[in-house]
Structures are given as C-alpha cells and as structure tokens.
Amino acid sequence: xxxxxxxxxxxxxxxxxxxxxxxxxxxxxxxxxxxxxxxxxxxxxxxxxxxxxxxxxxxxxxxxxxxxxxxxxxxxxxxxxxxxxxxxxxxxxxxxxxxxxxxxxxxxxxxxxxxxxxxxxxxxxxxxxxxxxxxxxxxxxxxxxxxxxxxxxxxxxxxxxxxxxxxxxxxxxxxxxxxxxxxxxxxxxxxxxxxxxxxxxxxxxxxxxxxxxxxxxxxxxxxxxxxxxxxxxxxxxxxxxxxxxxxxxxxxxxxxxxxxxxxxxxxxxxxxxxxxxxxxxxxxxxxxxxxxxxxxxxxxxxxxxxxxxxxxxxxxxxxxxxxxxxxxxxxxxxxxxxxxxxxxxxxxxxxxxxxxxxxxxxxxxxxxxxxxxxxxxxxxxxxxxxxxxxxxxxxxxxxxxxxxxxxxxxxxxxxxxxxxxxxxxxxxxxxxxxxxxxxxxxxxxxxxxxxxxxxxxxxxxxxxxxxxxxxxxxxxxxxxxxxxxxxxxxx
Numbered sequence: 001x002x003x004x005x006x007x008x009x010x011x012x013x014x015x016x017x018x019x020x021x022x023x024x025x026x027x028x029x030x031x032x033x034x035x036x037x038x039x040x041x042x043x044x045x046x047x048x049x050x051x052x053x054x055x056x057x058x059x060x061x062x063x064x065x066x067x068x069x070x071x072x073x074x075x076x077x078x079x080x081x082x083x084x085x086x087x088x089x090x091x092x093x094x095x096x097x098x099x100x101x102x103x104x105x106x107x108x109x110x111x112x113x114x115x116x117x118x119x120x121x122x123x124x125x126x127x128x129x130x131x132x133x134x135x136x137x138x139x140x141x142x143x144x145x146x147x148x149x150x151x152x153x154x155x156x157x158x159x160x161x162x163x164x165x166x167x168x169x170x171x172x173x174x175x176x177x178x179x180x181x182x183x184x185x186x187x188x189x190x191x192x193x194x195x196x197x198x199x200x201x202x203x204x205x206x207x208x209x210x211x212x213x214x215x216x217x218x219x220x221x222x223x224x225x226x227x228x229x230x231x232x233x234x235x236x237x238x239x240x241x242x243x244x245x246x247x248x249x250x251x252x253x254x255x256x257x258x259x260x261x262x263x264x265x266x267x268x269x270x271x272x273x274x275x276x277x278x279x280x281x282x283x284x285x286x287x288x289x290x291x292x293x294x295x296x297x298x299x300x301x302x303x304x305x306x307x308x309x310x311x312x313x314x315x316x317x318x319x320x321x322x323x324x325x326x327x328x329x330x331x332x333x334x335x336x337x338x339x340x341x342x343x344x345x346x347x348x349x350x351x352x353x354x355x356x357x358x359x360x361x362x363x364x365x366x367x368x369x370x371x372x373x374x375x376x377x378x379x380x381x382x383x384x385x386x387x388x389x390x391x392x393x394x395x396x397x398x399x400x401x402x403x404x405x406x407x408x409x410x411x412x413x414x415x416x417x418x419x420x421x422x423x424x425x426x427x428x429x430x431x432x433x434x435x436x437x438x439x440x441x442x443x444x445x446x447x448x449x450x451x452x453x454x455x456x457x458x459x460x461x462x463x464x465x466x467x468x469x470x471x472x473x474x475x476x477x478x479x480x481x482x483x484x485x486x487x488x489x490x491x
Contacts, residue, residue: 005436006412010203010253011195016207018405019261020405021376021400021403022210023035029236031232034235040407043403044404044425046402047424048351050394050396051073051259052129054070055259058425059425061109062446067355068355071357073089074089075305076295080097085297091134103139107443109441110429111433111441116139122145123146123202123203123204124137124204125204125205126206127179130149130155136206145200146200169193178212178224179213180226182209183207183231186234210231211261211392213227213228215393218263218390219372220374252411254431254432257404259394262367262379264380264389264393265380267389268365269384270296274320282296289307293307298386299383300393301363302363303361311360318342322465322466326365328489329363329489330471331353332348332361335347344466348362351473364488365382369398398486402485402486408431410435424446426446427448430444457476457477460474460475461474470489
C-alpha cells in the first residue's frame with residue numbers, strides 16, 4: 001500500500017562528515033535555524049563501516065551493507081580483479097566492478113530506480129569522488145536522470161550534465177583546500193540550474209565539506225570553521241530559494257550527513273608490525289598483491305583478506321591483534337549472531353556487514369571520548385599514510401564518527417522537535433519515497449521518518465573477548481532494522 005504524499009518535491013542537502021555537535025547558531029546559523037523548523041533526529045547514526053562510499057550507498061538504498069553489498073571505500077573483490085583491491089574513489093575500479101557484476105554492483109534497489117519506475121526524476125550535484133557520484137544513483141543513465149560531478153565528465157555516468165553546466169556557469173572551479181570555490185560553484189549550479197531550471201522531483205546536493213577539511217585541516221582549526229560557515233551560507237541560499245516558492249509548503253527538505261569524524265592522535269605502521277609477526281601483507285593503496293599473504297585496507301578501521309594460509313592465518317592475525325594495546329574491535333563471519341566464528345570476535349552479522357563480499361576479518365583501532373586539542377570529543381588511532389596525525393578520520397564505531405546530522409522539514413513532521421530515538425541514514429530513502437507517496441523498495445531496511453513516530457528501542461549491549469581482550473557494542477533493535485549506537489574496546 002502506498003503512503004499518502006505530503007510533498008511534490010524533495011530537496012536533500014548532504015554535508016559530508018558533519019558532526020551534529022557542530023550545528024550551532026554561532027557556527028551554522030542557517031542549519032541551526034532549519035533544525036528548529038523541523039524534526040532533528042539527534043541520535044541518528046551511520047552504518048558500519050562508517051565510510052563515505054558505504055554510507056552513500058546506504059542513503060541511496062535505505063539498507064545496510066549486508067544488503068547493498070558495498071562493504072568498504074576500498075575492498076578486495078576478486079570477481080572484478082585479483083591484481084589489487086578496488087578503490088571506489090576511482091572510476092576505473094568502479095567500472096571493473098560494474099562489468100564483473102553485470103551492472104549489479106549495488107545489490108539493493110536504490111531510490112533512483114523506484115523514482116524512475118514511478119515516472120519521477122532525480123537530479124544530483126556531487127562534489128565528491130566518482131564512486132560516490134555513481135553510488136548515489138547507480139542507474140542514473142538508464143533511469144533518464146541527471147548527475148553532475150564537480151570533478152568532470154569522467155566522474156559521472158551522465159557526462160552531458162557536466163558539459164551543460166560548464167556552458168552555463170563557466171569552467172569548473174580549482175581544487176583547493178578548504179573547498180571554498182567548489183562549495184559556492186556547486187551551490188549555484190544546484191540552486192539556479194537544478195532547482196530553478198530542471199525542477200526534478202528529487203534534487204540532491206552533496207557537499208564535500210566539512211569532511212575534507214576535517215581530514216586535512218583538523219576538526220577545530222580556523223580554516224575548517226570558516227569553510228563550515230561557507231557551507232552553511234550555501235545551505236541558507238538553497239533554503240531561501242525553497243521558501244520563496246509559491247508552493248513552498250509542498251517541498252520536503254532533508255539536511256543530512258553520512259557520518260561524523262574523530263581526531264587521530266597517532267598513526268601506526270600496522271602492515272609492518274604484522275610483517276614482524278610473520279604475516280606479509282599489502283595495503284590497498286599499494287595497488288599490487290605481489291608476494292602478499294593477505295591484503296589490508298586502512299584508516300581507523302580496515303578489512304583483512306587472507307590470500308595464503310586460510311583460516312589458520314586469519315586466526316593467528318586476530319589473536320595477535322587481541323594482544324596489542326592499539327586494537328579496538330574485531331569481527332569475523334558466522335557465529336551465533338553475536339560472537340563470530342572465531343571466539344573473542346563479534347559476528348559481522350551483528351553490525352549488518354555479513355554480505356557475501358565481506359572479508360574474513362575486520363578490525364577497528366582503539367578510540368576514546370577524550371577531547372582533541374580544540375576540545376572536540378573523540379580521539380582515535382589510524383594506520384600510517386592515510387591523513388596527517390591530528391586530522392580527522394571515520395570508519396569505525398566510536399559514537400562521534402557514527403553520529404550523523406539528520407533534520408527533516410515537511411508536512412507530516414513535527415516542528416522544532418529534537419527526537420532522541422534511534423534513527424539513521426538508512427531511513428533517508430524510505431522517507432523521500434514516502435513523502436512523494438511511493439512505497440519503499442523491498443530491499444530497504446530503513447523506515448520512513450514521516451507519519452507514525454519512530455518506535456522506542458531499548459539499547460542492547462553485547463560483549464565478548466578472549467583472555468584480557470574485551471570488546472563491547474551497543475545497538476538498538478528497531479522493527480526489523482538495527483541502529484548501531486557505539487562500540488569499542490573495554491579496559
């Protein structure tokens with residue numbers, strides 16, 4: 001049964017990496033004011049891994065990675081290539097995966113497909129990587145939709161959109177940190193071309209800030225705060241355009257982020273440390289597997305895929321990690337739904353990562369709620385070579401990297417409400433479809449945030465470990481879907 005529509009248009013603004021504790025009247029007055037006009041889901045959460053390409057797909061499909069199949073920003077995917085792990089920021093790797101899966105790299109049905117089937121159009125302005133621009137509407141070309149990538153023609157499946165924008169607005173802006181020029185250019189294209197000229201049923205803009213500056217200019221640095229204000233100004237112009245429309249009440253507006261971030265206190269040469277323990281591995285960034293017994297992705301979490309040595313090597317690596325003070329959490333497939341098949345590890349199914357593409361071992365590095373030098377809570381460790389020490393990172397289960405911004409203003413949503421019940425990025429696609437009177441896809445595990453209030457959910461705390469190594473995770477079970485609240489090592 002289809003829901004009753006409450007909107008004719010939906011506008012979605014995604015602020016990559018925006019922690020909700022940065023949404024204040026002083027720093028982001030437009031977004032803070034908007035939060036007072038709608039419902040702010042203050043305990044909204046990302047998925048695990050809390051990485052952009054995984055989260056992008058969760059937003060597009062309304063499902064966890066166990067359903068949509070994008071299990072990392074980069075991961076070993078031998079169906080596409082055995083030469084190296086695929087990096088989903090690169091279009092050549094994304095193309096390999098699309099070809100290998102016969103166009104079914106995203107295994108769940110995205111909202112773009114549902115919209116197209118109903119005769120509705122989606123248009124996207126994207127400032128992130130080729131993979132992210134692809135994953136937000138994978139079948140954009142087949143659907144007759146429109147995705148503009150700020151990175152150029154080769155970063156979108158609808159390159160004519162780039163030609164169209166350049167013809168009207170001039171050359172693409174330079175790539176400089178922070179992304180002031182990119183923010184302003186993208187916002188103008190979105191407001192003047194997408195909203196005013198194309199007028200799609202669903203319009204989405206993806207700002208790459210504050211994520212990029214969090215990574216490389218640090219969470220509380222003056223430059224980062226300035227670009228956050230720039231993004232907020234851009235959002236204010238978009239909101240002013242919507243509010244000036246004669247049918248403004250028929251617009252639903254969603255402001256969201258895909259994940260948060262925490263500050264990296266130190267970087268570890270994990271691959272080298274594992275070599276010293278007798279395991280020769282290759283990091284995904286090396287783009288080769290020559291001589292490797294395992295391949296590993298990095299950040300403040302990563303996957304380990306065994307290429308030589310089977311379960312015995314996996315277990316040896318996991319047991320070694322349990323003995324290290326820097327290890328946070330460990331996950332293996334199978335098990336009883338809480339503990340994985342290797343005692344002391346959690347099951348991948350507990351964090352909705354148990355897709356057939358999932359690895360044999362997933363780790364997070366240790367993190368705390370301690371403040372960084374600017375006073376923002378959340379300190380962690382990362383593998384060496386990803387971002388500068390002192391920069392931000394995300395991917396793991398620290399509550400500050402899981403907690404996302406999620407605000408909905410629409411007929412059918414409460415005004416000025418701060419809703420503390422568990423919600424998540426998996427709820428965005430079902431909400432968009434419900435606002436337009438369309439049913440959710442069968443593969444969507446999220447639920448609409450419109451209409452009936454979210455059910456209350458008692459957090460469930462699970463703990464496991466081996467010897468002196470203990471880990472704990474807190475989840476909220478909610479009508480057939482799960483919201484990951486936080487997790488980490490227990491002292």
